Amino acid sequence: MSVERLSINQITVKAWSFEETVRGLARHGIGWIGAWVGPVEEYGPERAAALLRDHGVRVSSMCRAGFFTGKNPDGGGLDHDANRRAVDLTAAIGADVLYMVSGGVHDDLNLARSRAAVVEGIAELVPYAASAGVRLAVEPLHPMMCAERSVTVTLDQSLDIVERFDPAHVGLAVDTYNVWWDPGLDAALARAGDRIIGYQVCDWLVPQPHPTFGRGLPGDGAIDIPAITRAVDAAGFTGPIEVEIFNEKVWARDPDDVLGAVVAGFPHHVLP
Template identity: 50%
Template sequence: MPHRLSLNQKTTNSWPAAQAVDGCARAGIESIGLWREPVHEAGVAATARRVADAGLRVSSLCRGGFLTALPGPERDAAVDDNRRAIDEAAELSAGCLVMVVGGLPDGSRDLAGARQRVADGIAELVPYAASRGVRLALEPMHPLFCADRGVLSTLDQALEMAAPFAPETVGVVVDTFHVWWDPRVDDAIARSAGRIASFQVCDWITPFPSDALLSRGMMGDGHIDFRHLRRRVEAAGYDGDIEVEIFNAELWNTDPDEVLALMRKRYTDHVLEPRK
C-alpha cells in the first residue's frame, strides 16, 4: 500500500469526520488530516477515540491562525480560539496545527503591519503550544490569497517567522499548490530541514477555475512536478506523512470512496518514485 499517504479531510468534503476515518480505514490509508469544524460536529473526544480505534495517525489539524486583526476584541478572540485549537490538536495527537495566518483586515493596505501582527501572535501562542506539546505549522499560502487569507506568502518568509522558536514548537507547511512557482523554493526547502511539519500535495490546474478557493486539482491534472518537490522535502530530512488536500467542486461531487481510490493511484503515479 502507499504508506505515508494521508487524506486531508477537505479532499472528501462531504464526509463527516467519522465517515472520513472509516473511509481511510476501508481504503488502507493510515493517516488523516482533520479539520476543526467537522471534528467539533462529531466531538473532539469521540473523534480522537475513533481515530485511535481505526489505528490512524492524525497528520495535521486544520486550522489555527487568522492573527492579522488589529489589537482589540477581534484579535483577542482569535488568540483564544487558537488556544482552543491547540487543545484540540493535543487531544487528537495531531502531528501539527496548521496555521493559516489571515489576510489584510477590512479596508487596510498595511501589509507589513499585518505580517508583524502574525509574528506577534505566534510569539504569544508559542508558550502554550509548547506546554501542550503541539507543533504550530506556519503555512505560506499562494500569493493569490495574500489579500484575503494568508499574508505569509513564501516558504522563506515562513522560515524567518519560525526562526526564533524551537523547531518542535514552530514548523512550516510545504504545500505544493502554494509554493511550486517560487524560484527560491528548492533552497528554501533545504533550509527547512528540521522545520517541515507537514507536506501537502495538490495540483495547479489551468484554465484557472472561476472560484479561486476551489482551484486546486488532483495530482497529475495540472502543472506541478510533485516528484521533484517530494525529493527535495525528503532530502531535507522529512519522512512524515504526505497529505492530499484538494479543494475542488468536481471532486466534492464525486463519491468519496472513488476519490480515495483515485488519490491513491495518482499518488503512486505522480508523487512516488516511478516503479522500476
C-alpha cells in the same frame, strides 16, 4: 506498501462526516488523516480519538488556527480563544501539528504591519501550544491569497518567522499548490531542512476553474509534484504526505471514487 505515507485531508472528501471519513480511510488502507477543527469539535474530541484508535488512523495535522492580522475571509477576526481551543483539540486527538493561517492584509493596507502582527500572534500562542505538546506549523499560502487570507506567501518569508522560535514548538508547512511557482523553491526547501513538519500536495489545474477552489488531484495539473516531494524528502522530511483538494467538482464525486483515484495515482504522481 506504497501508500504508507499517504494522508487524506478531510476537506478532500468534504461530503463525508468525520466518522465517515475515518471509516472510509481505513477501508481504503489509508493510515493518516488531515483533520479540521470544526468536524472534530462537532464529533467530540474523545469520541474522535477513540474512533481513530479503533481504525488505526493517525492524524498528520490539524487545520487550523491563526488569522493574526484580524482578517479572515470566512468571517471573524483574531480569536485567541478559538486558537487555544484548536490547540486543545489537536492534543485531544493525539496530533501534534496545528496549521497556522496568517490572515489577510489589514484594512490600513500596510503589509509590513500586518506581517509583524503574524509574528506577534504566533509568539503569543506558542507557550500555550508548547505546554499542550502541539507544534505550530507556519504555512505560506499562494500569493494570490495575500489580500484576503494570508500575508505569509513564500517559504523564505515563512522560514524567517519559523527560525525565531524553538524547533520543538514551531515548524514549516509546505503545500505544493502554494509554493510550486517559487524560483527559490529548491534553495528554500534545503534551507528549511528539519524545520519542515507538514507536507501537503495537490495540483494546479489549467485553466484555474476558481480563484480558491481550483485545486486538482495530483497528476491532473501543471505541477511536477514528484520533483517537489524529492526536494522535501532530501531536506529531511519523512512524515506523511497529505492530499488536500479544494475543488467543487472533486467534492461532487463519490468520495470512495476520489480515494480510489488518489491511492492509484499516489506512487506515480506524488512519490519521487
